[in-house]
Amino acid sequence: MDIATVSDLTGLVLVAAIFGGMLFFALVVTPVIFTALKPEVSGVLIRKMFPVYYLYMGVISALATLTITFTHEVDAVILAAVAGLFWVSRQILMPRIDAVRDQKNAEESGPATTSFKRLHRLSVAINLVQLLAVLTVLVRIA
Numbered sequence: 118m119d120i121a122t123v124s125d126l127t128g129l130v131l132v133a134a135i136f137g138g139m140l141f142f143a144l145v146v147t148p149v150i151f152t153a154l155k156p157e158v159s160g161v162l163i164r165k166m167f168p169v170y171y172l173y174m175g176v177i178s179a180l181a182t183l184t185i186t187f188t189h190e191v192d193a194v195i196l197a198a199v200a201g202l203f204w205v206s207r208q209i210l211m212p213r214i215d216a217v218r219d220q221k222n223a224e225e226s227g228p229a230t231t232s233f234k235r236l237h238r239l240s241v242a243i244n245l246v247q248l249l250a251v252l253t254v255l256v257r258i259a
Contacts, residue, residue, distance in 0.1 A: 121187070121188055124184050124185065124187065124188065125184075125185065125188055125189075125258065127184045128181050128184035128185035128188075128189070128258060129255075129258055129259060131177055131180055131181035131184060132181050132185075132196070132251060132254050132255045132258065133255060134177055135174060135177050135178055135181060135199070135251050136248070136251045136252055136255050138173070138174060138177070139174065139244070139247065139248050139251065140248070142170055143244065143248070146166070147163070150162055150163060150166075151163075160218070164215060167207075167211055168207055168211060171203045171204075171206050171207035171211070172203075172207060174203050175200050175203030175204050175207065178196050178197075178199045178200035178203060178251075179196075179197075179200045181196050182196040182197045182200060185258060189254075189257070189258050192254045192257055192258055195250050195253065195254050196250075196251075196254055198250065199247045199250050199251060202243055202246070202247055203247070205243075206240060206243055206244075210236065210239065210240055210243070211240075213236055214233065214236045214237065214240060217229050217232045217233045217236060218233055220232075221233045
């Protein structure tokens with residue numbers, strides 16, 4: 118087997134892992150946490166899990182980008198954007214969401230509640246775009 122084939126197969130496995138991990142986290146982990154645990158506990162757990170999720174997915178996305186760069190240039194650019202969005206979500210968006218959530222928890226309603234809903238929707242939208250992008254790459258390189 119030549120290096121291009123090994124690289125392509127490695128990339129395929131990594132992209133499949135990203136897609137499966139994202140789907141599992143969104144459809145299984147998060148709903149189970151919020152239905153099985155009390156709100157104060159589930160919030161603490163999710164706050165601890167998301168940075169790890171974003172870091173893991175970002176690293177795997179970056180590795181997948183590197184493995185397919187020479188054989189699937191367009192798909193590598195898409196994966197690089199996905200990796201970048203994981204970084205933005207972890208380093209910029211999540212700290213803002215956490216700060217607004219703390220304010221929201223301190224008040225019944227108001228600007229913090231509105232900001233939290235807006236930032237949460239943005240986070241969900243980014244995750245959905247990433248999921249669709251990863252699925253697109255997976256289909257294209259499979």
